[in-house]
Amino acid sequence: MIPGPVKVPQRVLRAMAKPMISHRSADFEKIYEDCRSRLKDLFDTENEVVVLSGSGTAGMEAAVGGIIGEGEKVVTVTNGKFGERFTELGDRYGSIVPLDFPWGTPFDLARIEAALEDGAKAITMVHNETSVGIVNPAREVGKLARKYDAVFIVDGISSVGGNEFLTDEWGIDIAITGSQKCLAVPPGLAMVAVSKRAMDLLEEGKGGYYTDLKAHLKKASKNQTPYTPAVSLFFALQEALKMAAEEGFPERRARMAALAGGVRAAASALDIQLFPQVNEHTTYSNTVTAMKMPSGISDSQLRGGMRKRGVVVSGGQEGLKGKIFRIGTMGACTEADVLRTIQTLELVLEKEGVISSLGAGVEAASKAIEA
Amino acid sequence: MIPGPVKVPQRVLRAMAKPMISHRSADFEKIYEDCRSRLKDLFDTENEVVVLSGSGTAGMEAAVGGIIGEGEKVVTVTNGKFGERFTELGDRYGSIVPLDFPWGTPFDLARIEAALEDGAKAITMVHNETSVGIVNPAREVGKLARKYDAVFIVDGISSVGGNEFLTDEWGIDIAITGSQKCLAVPPGLAMVAVSKRAMDLLEEGKGGYYTDLKAHLKKASKNQTPYTPAVSLFFALQEALKMAAEEGFPERRARMAALAGGVRAAASALDIQLFPQVNEHTTYSNTVTAMKMPSGISDSQLRGGMRKRGVVVSGGQEGLKGKIFRIGTMGACTEADVLRTIQTLELVLEKEGVISSLGAGVEAASKAIEA
The missing domain is CATH 3.90.1150.10 (Aspartate Aminotransferase, domain 1)
Known part of the structure; x- marks a missing residue:
């Protein structure tokens, strides 16, 4: 009964035990295409969705590393452990404006607005802070992000599929979730939904190499991946998405x-x-x-x-x-x-x-x- | 009959379908410890071995990103597609001295020595170039690397477990392999063996975040991982290593x-x-x-x-x-x-x-x- 990795249903475990296929085959492309389409429903978005073979942290790095470069400011709002990961990422790739609230306490929206007023390329937050069991106000922070034209990056890792999560309505430019939480897939996949606005800001050669969001998006347009994907976990993801759709x-x-x-x-x-x-x-x-x-x-x-x-x-x-x-x-x-x-x-x-x-x-x- | 991802034996597929466990549990630590110890035998090394949840490319980024920083030179020797990946990585993190031989032709060791004579922090090569079916001379390049005190990084992704691969005898500072090749595990894990010399050169905050080799080594000393690992693939890896040991x-x-x-x-x-x-x-x-x-x-x-x-x-x-x-x-x-x-x-x-x-x-x- 821990907050992830969660128990994996038999159907999903069995799907994972299917014989291996080549990741450069039409069979794999069909699976990836189906997963991407179902993930759009899950994220409530029209944005592009890519799947990285890595933990949620790989998805967070894809977002921050893709958007923030040397000297560029990112406001990182934190009230728990996972928010702090964005601060570490922002610090590695650019310049951080950390807004730290005590763990488990609400954000102060006025302080967030003040930080954005000073100018920042992006703002990050965790929707569902797993470390403290709180759901943070993505809708409200999203309004501020749009007002000050900052790229809005949201960690939805333990949220998407469990809490309401309206990527497009809330104006989330990059939303991230992980396989081992609400979808009940084994850990090892990160799903990232990227808005047109964020895509236009991505640059070749920026951020991490393995987590390069631009490279993943480019290949995803052909339902392929830039590097060898964790094929068995894609089998599991597809099955879990089918199960979620059956339940609704x-x-x-x-x-x-x-x-x-x-x-x-x-x-x-x-x-x-x-x-x-x-x-x-x-x-x-x-x-x-x-x-x-x-x-x-x-x-x-x-x-x-x-x-x-x-x-x-x-x-x-x-x-x-x-x-x-x-x-x-x-x-x-x-x-x-x-x-x-x-x-x-x-x-x-x-x-x-x-x-x-x-x-x-x-x-x-x-x-x-x-x- | 493609050169990876290869057919996965039933025993390994069944191991993967075991019920999920927490990656912060003693059970997981025991699995990781066992895998690390068996991987040392596989790599023929006394060096530390870590397992990253990602493709072989994640392991290559861990090596190059951890060692090479801005302005630092890396000689990248290439005679096929995967060697070129090292060149891209070196270019992202530092300064490259590319030595490109026509695909599928032997290295010219004199040209490699000349490049190292000019001074370089590291040298990279692919042992078994999957794209052209050639095995490159790691022993000879290793001698040159030691002579000119360059960190020797070798992609052994489609080699370790199939060709002779003597990490310590050849003086390989960072050796990388992947799960989906000679071990016949599904894709999604990269194994990296790191010498004491290379460990001393790693710096906090350098290279990619998800693939940060220093962070992975630090946690591995307690048989843990810095981020959520792909637990099911570790089940598979352990079983495949047992099978390999049974065969010898x-x-x-x-x-x-x-x-x-x-x-x-x-x-x-x-x-x-x-x-x-x-x-x-x-x-x-x-x-x-x-x-x-x-x-x-x-x-x-x-x-x-x-x-x-x-x-x-x-x-x-x-x-x-x-x-x-x-x-x-x-x-x-x-x-x-x-x-x-x-x-x-x-x-x-x-x-x-x-x-x-x-x-x-x-x-x-x-x-x-x-x-």
């Missing part, structure tokens, strides 16, 4: 929303505080719920106790180690998965004397999910 | 050598000329045989005819399109695979009137393989 993209998001709502209801019933601070533009995530560690129990007691009972949840990262724990509700996650997780959590809390009776969390979660 | 690394190379010898014997019996020019330091490849297109038949007749009969072989790349065809003998390839391929080739040649009777190629191949 909105239905899938609604399922994850209901499951995360169930986790939050259980937390409330068990007197566990949610970690992120939200406001009118900022919401709790549908794909990962971050909760404060209850007093009277340590991280190793809570997560170790759950692991011993067969359920793996995540801890906090960096400064939040030992202070929070996180439950993912992405991909193929079901109500039964969530209830089993909450039940296991209750057992551990009771064993350590944090709660005195069992059942309140499961009942609250079940009611919330079925509402 | 020398036995495996001997098998590929015998099979390539069979292809060459068939070519000779059918009056088909081999494409590469060899000399005392330069040999034909064990993993891919490049042959000139016989007169009286076109590329589409030859390769299309074979494909129609169920056997896929490769054509020439770039300037060699239509002029050569290539048969791979890597990975899990067997004598039966080679004989079926030669038989199919004969059928097509006879149909187009290039030869008048069947059997000479198969007989020659079979005799050579069993000798």
